[in-house]
Amino acid sequence: MADYWYNIRTGQVEEGRRSDWSQRMGPYKTREEAEQALDRARRRTEAWDAQDAEDR
Incomplete structure (x- = not known):
């Protein structure tokens, strides 16, 4: 499988x-x-940014 x-x-x-x-x-x-790679990356980045904001 490729x-x-x-x-x-x-x-x-x-x-x-x-x-x-x-x-x-x-x-x-x-x-x-x-096909959903960019959307997945965007969602992860948003979640990490939200977590960073909470940690401040």
């Missing part, structure tokens, strides 16, 4: 390692998970 990656330069999901590591997020187990 891994899926989200290419941040093209905005496309790739099956397997096709682009340079600096241009991709992953690996993800499914195409759907890879």
Whole structure:
């Protein structure tokens, strides 16, 4: 089974390692998970920012 990656330069999901590591997020187990990579990263960043604000 191949891994899926989200290419941040093209905005496309790739099956397997096709682009340079600096241009991709992953690996993800499914195409759907890879398609949601930016949203997942945004949600995590927001949660970390909220936690940092609480800790101040």
